[in-house]
Amino acid sequence: MAPQDAATAQPSTRLLVVCDNSDHATWLSPGECSAVGVSLALLTPAESGEVRARMFLPARGSWATEHIAISSSIEALNLSAFRQAIEQCEPDACLVLGDGTLSRLVWMLSDLVLLPVFGLISTHAQLVNLGRREKSRPDLFFIANGDLLPAALADERYGTTLLPTGHPGKDLRPDGPSAEEARRQLLQAIQRWTRAQITDLKPDLSIVVPAYRESQNVPLVCGRLLEAMANGSVEAEILVVDDASPDDTYGVAIAQMWRSPRIRALTKRLPRGMGFAIRHGVMQSRAPIVAITMGDGSDEVGEIPAMFRKVRDEGYALVIGSRYRRRENYEAIPRLYRFWSAVFRWTTAILIGLRLRDYTNAFRVFRKSIFEKRGFEGRGFEISPEITFKAWFATRKVAEHDVRHLKRSAGQSTFSFLRAGPGYALMLLKALICRVTGRWFVLEW
Numbered sequence: 001m002a003p004q005d006a007a008t009a010q011p012s013t014r015l016l017v018v019c020d021n022s023d024h025a026t027w028l029s030p031g032e033c034s035a036v037g038v039s040l041a042l043l044t045p046a047e048s049g050e051v052r053a054r055m056f057l058p059a060r061g062s063w064a065t066e067h068i069a070i071s072s073s074i075e076a077l078n079l080s081a082f083r084q085a086i087e088q089c090e091p092d093a094c095l096v097l098g099d100g101t102l103s104r105l106v107w108m109l110s111d112l113v114l115l116p117v118f119g120l121i122s123t124h125a126q127l128v129n130l131g132r133r134e135k136s137r138p139d140l141f142f143i144a145n146g147d148l149l150p151a152a153l154a155d156e157r158y159g160t161t162l163l164p165t166g167h168p169g170k171d172l173r174p175d176g177p178s179a180e181e182a183r184r185q186l187l188q189a190i191q192r193w194t195r196a197q198i199t200d201l202k203p204d205l206s207i208v209v210p211a212y213r214e215s216q217n218v219p220l221v222c223g224r225l226l227e228a229m230a231n232g233s234v235e236a237e238i239l240v241v242d243d244a245s246p247d248d249t250y251g252v253a254i255a256q257m258w259r260s261p262r263i264r265a266l267t268k269r270l271p272r273g274m275g276f277a278i279r280h281g282v283m284q285s286r287a288p289i290v291a292i293t294m295g296d297g298s299d300e301v302g303e304i305p306a307m308f309r310k311v312r313d314e315g316y317a318l319v320i321g322s323r324y325r326r327r328e329n330y331e332a333i334p335r336l337y338r339f340w341s342a343v344f345r346w347t348t349a350i351l352i353g354l355r356l357r358d359y360t361n362a363f364r365v366f367r368k369s370i371f372e373k374r375g376f377e378g379r380g381f382e383i384s385p386e387i388t389f390k391a392w393f394a395t396r397k398v399a400e401h402d403v404r405h406l407k408r409s410a411g412q413s414t415f416s417f418l419r420a421g422p423g424y425a426l427m428l429l430k431a432l433i434c435r436v437t438g439r440w441f442v443l444e445w
Contacts, residue, residue, distance in 0.1 A: 012037040013194040015118070016053070016091035018107075019044045020100030027097060027169040028183065036191045041089040045102060049073045053085050074102050082109040093118055093137070093193075097168075099126060107131075118190065120144050122167070127151060130162070140193055142186055144168075146176050149257045150265070159237075159261035160200045163189055166258060175255040204289065205236040205308050205365075208281030210274050211295030212243040215252045216410035220297050222256045222263055228302045229262065236304075239284060240295070242267040243277040249295075274362070275378035275386075282368065282376070291365045296408040298332075299363040307365040307401045314399075317370050318391035320356065321363035322400035329404045340417040344385075344424060351432050354392050356400055360384045360424070363403060370394045374440055381415060382423030389431040393440065 015033075017040055019025045030040055041055040053068040068088050071081040093116040096103045110117045111133050118140045121127050127148050130141055143152055144167035152158050166172050166182030177185065192198055207225060211218055218240060229236050240263065242250035253265035268280045282290055289311055293299045299321060307319045323330045324345075330338060341360060349355050362384045370391055378386045392398050434440045 012039065013092045013190060014039045014041065014090060015093055015095045015190075016041050016043055016085065016089050017095045018097065018103050020098035020102050021045075023169065024097045027179075028095075032183065032187065036187050037194060038187060038190055041091060043070065043085060043102075043106065045074060051077050051081075051102065053089055055089060074105065077102070077105055077109075079109055079112060082106070083113065086113065086115065091115065093140075093190075096120065099123060116140070118142070118193075120167070121148065121162075124148060124151065127155075130155070130157075137193070138198060140189060140198070142182075142189070144170075144182070146172060146254065146258070149254050153264055153266075157200075158264075161198060163261055164257050165189065172258075175251075176258050201235055203235050203237040203287040204312070205234050205291060205304075206281075206285030206287040206289070207236055207238045207291045207293060207304065208278055208285065209238065209240045209293055209295050210243055210277035210281065210362075211240055211245065211249050211253065212272065212274070212277070212414060213245045213247050213249060213411065214295040215245070215247045215249045217297045217408060218249060218252045218295055219256060220409055221293070221295055221301070222259060224297070224301050225293070225304075226260055226262065228304055234305050234308055236262060236291075237286060238263045239281045240265050241277045241281040241284075243272050243274070244268060244270050271379070273379040275376070275380050275383035278362075278378075278383055279376045282371075285368065288368055289365060290368050292362050294362055296411065296413065298406050298408050298413075300403040300406060303401060303403050304365065310399055310401065311365050311367060315397060316399045317395035317397045318364060318366040318387065319399045319401050320358055320388065321361050321403035322356070322358040323361055323403060323405045324357040325400065325402055329402060332405050332407045337415075337417070340421075344428075348385075348428060348431075351428065352389070352392075352435055354389075354398070356388070356398070358400060359388050361403075366391055377442065378423065378427070380423050381420040382427050385424060385427045385431075389427060389434070390440065393431070393434050 015038060019042055025042055033040055041053055043053050046052050050072055051070045051074055053070055070085045071077040094110045095118040096107050097120050107117055111131050114135045116135055116137045116139050120142050122144045138161050141162045142165040152162060155162050165185035166177035168179055168183045168186055171178045209221060225238050240253040242253055250267045256263045257265055266284055278292060291304050293301050310316050310319045348359055374390055430441060
């Protein structure tokens, strides 16, 4: 190889693909695989009952005409015979596409010889029995069944080596990816594995999205959030929290998980309330910094990276998305809502001495650590001023960031100042007592 060829050569991976039947052999195109540096060898049962291997020859663009006999039958495939297959095919990993006898046997033998396994996970039994054997290179697992997505979140490998790809031999539309999209996702993951780009990175930011009856808006919000995080400047997870909605909000949120392993769909039991939903999301979050954005699409989520940097780099405990510092930012807000916001703003400035333009906007970014001592109390919309007051009294480092209030694309808001008023008044009273006594009292009425 010439020096310049060696410098530009891409890493490659040779896969030993286990096929329980002839259909499995058609799920991956050798041409598509070769395009991303993946070469294939198939391990299949022959009509005679033998287990044979056949390799694709990229130079010829075709499969080898001869099969290499590995064992006389599936039952006869043992560790010695499997080592022979490895010596013949020299794979970097084994791709298991099924759950038949041959697939399960090869998976077990691969673990014994510490050969990395790429497994297609289609059943709950496969998911709960995933191996955890230490190897020089990690195993990869591809979720091919949407029913498994909620349970997959309980595995700490989800999003790194346990990935939602879809099924390379089956269309999962309308809620999931097509077979073509699944093949692309699968090969991209293998390509990252080849380049040693699979790392267990904890997120820097957890974005909590409380959603009640927002089945029409959740896809839009998730799309905007993925776009806002697309440049990679923030390693973020997106937690969509269904607030025990009577509609299909949770089902729609689960379907969004196919779009990116960043997205995690959660649901909670009764009682309902935005505060309960936010508390549930924060409890499930993995990052030290949390962002809150509503599931109705009314927040300018493209500003989250800038708000995040103010918290991470400038030392603020809380950054509120402020709608009232510029006229063009609050034109979409109803006049009555603006009036009651102004009343709360003036009252708070007088009683608490904290002067902000927007105390109550749920759209905000804050450090989770400031609530380790006092926790959260708000059950409904009053959790927003609660976070504001507690962050202020704990650190005196609260900032605002200009954002636009956007019109929701579907549905109607459930917010009402008449219903939220008592909770707001309670948080204001607690803040006043804290200002006078220096202590935050837990009062209920």
